[in-house]
Amino acid sequence: MNLIEFAFFPGVLFHEFSHMLACLFVGAKVTRIGFRSVTHHRTGPWRGFFISFAPFLFGSLTAILLLWVAQTGLKHWFALDSLGLATMLIFYWLGFSIAVFCFPSEKDARNAMGILFEFYLDSLLLKEGWLKWLFCVVTLIPIFAPMAFLASLMLFFSRVKGLGLLWAILLFLATGFWVGVW
Numbered sequence: 001m002n003l004i005e006f007a008f009f010p011g012v013l014f015h016e017f018s019h020m021l022a023c024l025f026v027g028a029k030v031t032r033i034g035f036r037s038v039t040h041h042r043t044g045p046w047r048g049f050f051i052s053f054a055p056f057l058f059g060s061l062t063a064i065l066l067l068w069v070a071q072t073g074l075k076h077w078f079a080l081d082s083l084g085l086a087t088m089l090i091f092y093w094l095g096f097s098i099a100v101f102c103f104p105s106e107k108d109a110r111n112a113m114g115i116l117f118e119f120y121l122d123s124l125l126l127k128e129g130w131l132k133w134l135f136c137v138v139t140l141i142p143i144f145a146p147m148a149f150l151a152s153l154m155l156f157f158s159r160v161k162g163l164g165l166l167w168a169i170l171l172f173l174a175t176g177f178w179v180g181v182w
Contacts, residue, residue, distance in 0.1 A: 012035065014098045014102075
């Protein structure tokens with residue numbers, strides 16, 4: 001565990017919790033839960049893609065909610081007692097922690113990309129039958145292309161150090177504007 005993971009450990013936990021929640025949501029059986037990984041049975045391409053992308057979706061929404069509550073407290077911080085101030089700081093810490101670790105890991109991004117490409121390649125090569133081939137041909141541009149682009153972005157972002165911190169700062173500023181702190 002590095003220093004950032006230690007300082008923002010709720011974000012690491014929430015990242016894995018998001019994978020687990022997505023598994024439960026799509027019906028994938030979870031076989032192991034660890035500090036840095038959730039293992040589940042193999043799923044179809046759509047469910048697998050959702051499981052890989054879940055930390056960004058759930059993490060961003062949760063971080064926005066936590067930072068919004070904290071920003072609302074900051075707006076009225078003169079009226080806060082010490083307990084209210086401590087609560088506001090905890091909400092900031094949790095919101096930042098979750099935002100910093102909401103981007104998919106490199107393993108998540110590779111899984112999403114692999115699942116997607118395997119499904120379309122097998123179907124287009126007629127390994128899955130004519131109905132799946134027709135589905136893949138029809139959805140190649142409207143569904144496959146955006147999902148492949150998103151998976152490529154996930155892979156790119158998983159390799160950029162400090163992107164999570166930048167995302168947390170962006171969410172902090174955006175919620176501050178939304179609440180009217182700035």
